Amino acid sequence: MTVELGPKHMVKTTVYNDQVPGPLVRMTEGKRVTVDLVNETVEPEMLHWHGFHIPPDVDGAHEEGTPMVMGYSRRRFEFTPGPTGTRWYHTHAMAGHNLTKAGYSGQFGMAIIEPKSDPGRYDVEVPIILHEWEGFFSADMDMDVNYRTFTINGKMLGAGEPIRVKASHQVLFRVLNASATMQHRVALSGHTFRVIALDGNAVASPQSVPVLDLAPGERVDAIVEMKNPGIWVLGEEDENQRNSGAGIVVEYSGAQGKPKWLAPPKHTWNYLSFGTDAGHRTEPEVVVPLIIEPRSDGNLWAINGKSYPRTDPFYVRAGEINRLVFDNRSHMGHPVHLHRHTFELTNYAGTPTSGVFKDVVVVPAMSRVEVDLRADQPGPSLFHCHQQFHMDFGFMAVMQYRT
Numbered sequence: 001m002t003v004e005l006g007p008k009h010m011v012k013t014t015v016y017n018d019q020v021p022g023p024l025v026r027m028t029e030g031k032r033v034t035v036d037l038v039n040e041t042v043e044p045e046m047l048h049w050h051g052f053h054i055p056p057d058v059d060g061a062h063e064e065g066t067p068m069v070m071g072y073s074r075r076r077f078e079f080t081p082g083p084t085g086t087r088w089y090h091t092h093a094m095a096g097h098n099l100t101k102a103g104y105s106g107q108f109g110m111a112i113i114e115p116k117s118d119p120g121r122y123d124v125e126v127p128i129i130l131h132e133w134e135g136f137f138s139a140d141m142d143m144d145v146n147y148r149t150f151t152i153n154g155k156m157l158g159a160g161e162p163i164r165v166k167a168s169h170q171v172l173f174r175v176l177n178a179s180a181t182m183q184h185r186v187a188l189s190g191h192t193f194r195v196i197a198l199d200g201n202a203v204a205s206p207q208s209v210p211v212l213d214l215a216p217g218e219r220v221d222a223i224v225e226m227k228n229p230g231i232w233v234l235g236e237e238d239e240n241q242r243n244s245g246a247g248i249v250v251e252y253s254g255a256q257g258k259p260k261w262l263a264p265p266k267h268t269w270n271y272l273s274f275g276t277d278a279g280h281r282t283e284p285e286v287v288v289p290l291i292i293e294p295r296s297d298g299n300l301w302a303i304n305g306k307s308y309p310r311t312d313p314f315y316v317r318a319g320e321i322n323r324l325v326f327d328n329r330s331h332m333g334h335p336v337h338l339h340r341h342t343f344e345l346t347n348y349a350g351t352p353t354s355g356v357f358k359d360v361v362v363v364p365a366m367s368r369v370e371v372d373l374r375a376d377q378p379g380p381s382l383f384h385c386h387q388q389f390h391m392d393f394g395f396m397a398v399m400q401y402r403t
């Protein structure tokens with residue numbers, strides 16, 4: 001489909017249901033759903049339900065055994081969604097060096113799993129989905145991907161409908177970074193976010209912050225009290241990205257004038273601020289080290305010395321708490337993702353913690369991050385970097401259950 005990102009700014013890409021982002025999908029925890037994936041392209045396709053605890057034959061990863069949907073064919077998937085929270089769906093195809101395919105394409109959307117009963121301590125809910133287009137490799141040798149165009153909810157700043165709000169409303173922003181490769185920092189001029197959930201899971205200590213920081217695949221749920229009437233820009237902190245489209249207008253009813261951007265105060269994002277004291281934790285019996293490093297030839301990423309598809313599977317014990325140790329021995333951070341499970345951060349770069357549950361976590365350069373997970377989703381689960389260019393070049397392994 002040809003998508004209009006802004007005035008006279010068209011991009012040809014692959015989409016779900018004739019729109020970018022794909023439709024906002026609402027499901028109820030525990031209520032069985034049927035999804036028909038109809039592939040009207042020539043390429044085999046794979047659709048992943050990110051953050052869902054569902055079986056490997058429907059999760060949407062070929063490496064776990066979900067069947068590919070071949071070109072010009074269709075397949076029906078049935079599963080029972082859970083757990084409650086801000087989830088999403090996206091293609092799990094490979095892109096390689098093609099910066100228009102897979103994570104670089106328009107194949108992404110938000111999926112909200114509603115609880116059976118919702119206390120609803122907010123007035124309005126607003127999805128915010130970040131993405132980039134027209135990627136190119138930067139001139140240097142490290143194969144870094146840059147982009148010409150940025151969008152929020154599929155439109156460049158000023159090109160789409162504004163978010164219309166009313167003074168005194170509590171607005172729940174569900175923010176998703178659907179970038180293939182880029183971390184983003186987002187602020188709403190003149191306002192503060194109260195972060196209540198990370199990756200859709202309620203945090204132990206909600207915090208007020210001026211900026212949200214999200215790696216590819218991450219979600220942040222944050223409530224904003226609308227108490228500063230005007231017309232504002234919600235957007236990337238980075239001016240170049242904002243000028244290339246990374247923003248959306250937030251308009252109070254009755255306000256007049258041009259959208260205003262106010263740079264947020266300096267702020268360092270820290271997962272630990274949303275956690276609670278580590279307290280006493282029983283050390284799990286199973287500890288799995290996952291050493292992340294580039295291969296000596298520099299072209300491939302490796303986990304425990306091998307690159308996918310040659311990586312060894314790693315094993316957890318069914319029914320128990322298992323600890324994974326992400327040991328990043330490279331000079332860049334990696335947003336690592338585990339399918340079909342939620343894990344709790346137990347140690348972040350040397351600091352013990354608890355109460356932060358995620359499915360993507362940024363492992364900083366030359367640091368270790370430890371997480372605990374309950375092995376209650378039998379079957380293979382894919383573990384990989386959510387940076388598409390790393391995932392496609394070796395940074396993947398399969399987690400298996402040992403009974």
Ligand SMILES: [Cu+2]
Pocket residue numbers: 333334335385386387390391395
């Ligand atoms: Cu990576």
